[in-house]
Amino acid sequence: MTTVFVVDDEREMVELIALGLKRRGFTIVPFGAGADALAAIPSHDVDVIITDLNMKGMTGLELCQHVAADRPDIPVLMLTAFGSFETAVGAIRAGAYDFVTKPVEIEALAIAVRRAAEHRSLRGEVKRLREVVAQTRGRGDLIGSSTAMQQVYGLIDQVSATDATVLITGESGTGKEVVAREIHQRSRRAGGGFVALNCAAVPEPLLES
Template identity: 40%
Template sequence: MTHNILVVDDEPKLCDLLASALSQNDITVFTASNGLHALKVLEAEDIDLVISDWRMPGMDGPQLLAEIKNRFPQLPVIVMTAYSTVKNAVQSMRNGAFDYIAKPFDIDELDITVSKALQFRDILKDNQRMRAELDEHQQIDSLVGDSPSFRQVLQAVDSVRESNATILLTGESGTGKEMVARAIHKHGNRADKPFVAVNCAAIPEGLLESEMFGHRKGAFTGAVSDRIGRFQQADKGTLFLDEIGEMPLALQAKILRALQERIIEPVGDPRERKVDVRVIAATNKNLLDAVANKEFREDLYYRLNVFPIPLPALRERLEDIAPLARHFANTLGSAAGKRFSGFSPEALQAMASYSWPGNIRELQNCVERATIVASGTVIEEQDLPAYLFASQPADSSALTSDVNGVPADLEAALAEVEKTYILAALQQSNGVQAAAAQLIGISERSFWYRLKKLGIHVDKIVR
């Protein structure tokens, strides 16, 4: 496991000495010249251990220790002092220091103390990870459903979970791609190692390479210290690359090399680093179309598509709506201190009749709202959000010309369908246009164009 250590001392030579003594393949050393500088590094980096001088100008060791215990309570601190009296040592331990070392220090003694502190930090991290996994247990195990299309997903998960093959999850937004990725990790041979998720569409293009591979101090403006990337954070575990179709072409070649050779190169650092990660990628795009349009590398596509798992849209697994809704009601109801025995037949029928453009994510939001407003133990039709009913066309005969259901005006019929989906998405997102665009899988620019074309005024939509 990799570790980051922060050394704080106003003597540059001592910082360099400690950095040289502690730096190993699995340890990166950051330095700070005073307490205030140290706090800035702690805010920017994931530090596992602080080694701080006792006496420094400005914010001294005791003050820094107090601030760290207040803001980063589980971060171990080793105090150094040339004034190693029993009083100082006892005081530092009482104030929360993990241990102390006296100047001049013995390197072997330093190594032993640092090893113990890092082991302590690893135990705390493992406990945090276990608690997080318990908190996520309901979400991870919400792979609920027995429809034929979803049984194929479950069979694929069971087949691949113990392998290290790269997996490509495809499907519309909201179909549960991250939940499937977490289930594969949780039930696989890397379950006790990190699961690191990256949304490739949410990180600015200029920062994406640094985010993935890390960087060295001074590699670019704002790189005030070394930083490890997501590949190293996921070492021995699983790296989930969500929205892989949004990754810039310039970075795709480096991702390909990382997948092929399991080697990365941080920005501004010519030294290569080996990583052992299991990669699961996900996209709601058709990557073959992106390859044909020169928007995605063909070689990267085939490297990712070793084991593809397509996820069905919720409208393609209607028989799973009821068990999913009950699962969400039980989970969300328990969190709110409520118990529900189920849904009325009318409520289930209303949910089965809706098209769910936002898929499972939209269903979960719908049930969450219903659990809040429901007054009894059974969720009734009136507890469901109004947009489930508003999205049903009032008079479909107006769109057809004969008994065969052929539209009299195809453009008008398509516009009506388009308007239905957009209104439903706006209701679901409480009028937030960017979120509504994401729900139906189009860009914000395209969404704004459709609003204008269809004459939809967001501020007039009843929420």
């Protein structure tokens, strides 16, 4: 379930938004001040922050700037009664994902929240995939970060540093040649050619000779 911080120094506005979004399946955490919302972020798994632009104390822009600096993974939706181009540019420059004009239409706000939550989810997935790629970078055609694959990588690093003969066994299609090629690429003989020979295709008399 999507968790949403609703931040506004007008209590009635917070209650209105909270009620409307709760009815649409969102988990709402209300705040009357930007500083309180900012302090609560570390203790909550928040997906989206909705904040009013003009508030006493910490403004919506200031809150947005803090979130963008400390938790750029959390999208911020800015509420403003002034839907001008300058306001939109200011909100985006402060790090806001989008802005919504007042008076607030709950259904439109709910759509914006869902879109922001999906954006956050996609960014998280991209980050995860980049970490996987980083872990496997430099491994040629070998892909994987499981415990078993980490053991394979360790063995490759170990044997490629020696001149020992290596026997690689496994079922057909499990990647024996890929592992052999990786060992070659990491060995002192990497500058030489790598020759893959299909022994099953070589006539027996030729092998004996």
